[in-house]
Amino acid sequence: MSRLAIDAGGTWLRYEVVGQKSLCGRVSSKDVDLWQFISSMLEKEPDIDAVAVSFAGQVHEGEIISAPNIKVKERELQTLAETLYGIPLKIENDLNCAALAESVYWNEKELVAIYSGTGLGAGIVSRGEILHGWRSLAGEIGHIPYKEAPFTCGCGKRNCIELYASGSGLQKWMREYGCKGEPDLSRLRESLKSECREIAKMYEEALLHAVATAVTLLNPKAVVLGGGVVEHNPYLVEVVRRDIANVALKPSCEALEIRMSEIEDASLEGAKLLLDTITYEL
Ligand SMILES: [Zn+2]
Numbered sequence: 001m002s003r004l005a006i007d008a009g010g011t012w013l014r015y016e017v018v019g020q021k022s023l024c025g026r027v028s029s030k031d032v033d034l035w036q037f038i039s040s041m042l043e044k045e046p047d048i049d050a051v052a053v054s055f056a057g058q059v060h061e062g063e064i065i066s067a068p069n070i071k072v073k074e075r076e077l078q079t080l081a082e083t084l085y086g087i088p089l090k091i092e093n094d095l096n097c098a099a100l101a102e103s104v105y106w107n108e109k110e111l112v113a114i115y116s117g118t119g120l121g122a123g124i125v126s127r128g129e130i131l132h133g134w135r136s137l138a139g140e141i142g143h144i145p146y147k148e149a150p151f152t153c154g155c156g157k158r159n160c161i162e163l164y165a166s167g168s169g170l171q172k173w174m175r176e177y178g179c180k181g182e183p184d185l186s187r188l189r190e191s192l193k194s195e196c197r198e199i200a201k202m203y204e205e206a207l208l209h210a211v212a213t214a215v216t217l218l219n220p221k222a223v224v225l226g227g228g229v230v231e232h233n234p235y236l237v238e239v240v241r242r243d244i245a246n247v248a249l250k251p252s253c254e255a256l257e258i259r260m261s262e263i264e265d266a267s268l269e270g271a272k273l274l275l276d277t278i279t280y281e282l
Contacts, residue, residue, distance in 0.1 A: 003050040003275045004041055007268035008034055009094065010056050010069030010118070014268050017045060018275070035074040042085050051081055051089040052274035054097035054267040060136040062091055068154065090274045095139060096130045097270025098263075099123025102224040104273060105263055112220040113261070114141060114211055115227030119154075120162040120169075122210075124218060131218075141210050142166065150176055164206030167229050173199045185233045203229075204239050211240050211258070212248035219252050226261030234260055 002019030009029060015037075016024040027037065034053075042048055058065040062078035074080055081089035092100075099113040100123070109128040115121055120142035124131040131138050142162030143155050151172050153160040163169045170183035177195035181187060188200040211223055223240075230236050237260045245253040263269055 001049045002045060002047050003052070003278075004038070004045070004048045005052050005054075005268060005271040005275055006034075006038070007054045007094065007097075007265060007271055008056060008070050009267070013037055014265060015041070016268060016272065017041075017048065018272060020047065021045070029070050032071065033074075034070060034072045035077055035080060038077065038081070038089075039084070042081075042087070049087050050275055050278045051087065052271040052278070053077065053089065053091040054094045054271040054274075055091055056094045056267075058137065059091050059093050062089075064091070065136075088278045090278055092130070092270070092274055093123070093136070093139075094267040094270075095121040095123035096132070097123070097268075097274065098226070098261075098266035099125045099139075099224075099270070100130055100273050101263055101266040101269035102226075102261060103128065105266075105269075106222055106224065106259065108222045108257075110219070110221040111224060112214045112218055112222075113224045113226065113266070114207075114214060115261075116166055116207060116225070116229040117227035118167050120166040120207075120210060120227075122214060124214075124220075126218070141214060144210070144213060146206060146209065161206050161210050164202050165210055169206075170199060170203060170229070173202065185229065185236075204236065207236060208240055208243055208247055212244060215244065215248040215252050215256060220256070222257040222259060224259045224261050226263075226266065230260065 002017050002021050005016045007014040012026045014026040057067040064075040078089045102113045103111045103125040111125045113123045122139040122141040124139050143160045145159045146161035148159050149163040179196040185200050188196045241258045
């Protein structure tokens with residue numbers, strides 16, 4: 001039998017069929033509805049007997065609560081898979097999946113994964129398990145209050161740390177300060193224009209503040225940094241390592257490991273780990 005793992009992100013639906021047959025690929029998230037994609041895979045590959053989805057949006061107890069960038073008409077995928085195909089389906093927020101994958105990769109049960117890409121998000125693993133919170137909203141680190149910005153976050157507030165420590169935040173500040181070109185940190189740091197250098201500095205400070213908040217609040221053994229902005233600017237890991245003890249609670253920083261993610265698609269790897277936890281008792 002085979003099992004299907006999907007990473008449903010804002011740009012791509014990446015998938016991998018694991019088991020007797022192995023195949024993988026990706027389709028544009030804009031072109032296909034998530035449930036339609038899953039059901040077409042189940043029709044095409046009838047030996048698939050379990051599905052796990054890493055989802056870039058809020059998920060609570062198997063149900064999709066919000067889907068900002070993904071086409072999803074049906075929100076109760078778990079029920080649909082069970083009633084229409086008689087197979088189990090697990091769905092989990094993408095950063096939770098990524099944190100789970102990082103936890104297994106680094107063999108660390110107390111870990112926070114903080115990813116800065118288009119947005120700023122976190123997944124928390126404590127005692128080897130994902131920390132969900134009451135309504136599965138734990139880890140929304142991008143929306144912790146920071147400093148008032150001259151523009152609004154996707155959540156409706158103007159003081160979210162994501163407005164400073166994310167790719168979309170960089171773009172907003174560049175527009176505000178009249179900095180041209182790609183939102184690239186190393187380019188901004190070396191710019192002749194002081195406003196552009198200031199944007200890079202604000203990003204570094206905000207990322208450090210976000211990590212320090214997570215470290216102080218959650219006391220992880222390891223923090224793994226990832227996401228597009230960090231991948232393109234690995235020096236950020238050094239900045240956080242160097243300065244974390246100046247910002248976070250000192251005892252929380254003792255023996256703390258700050259690492260750079262080494263997993264190519266941590267969310268998809270996390271979905272594959274979810275498949276391992278599926279029990280067949282429908
Ligand atoms: Zn926000």
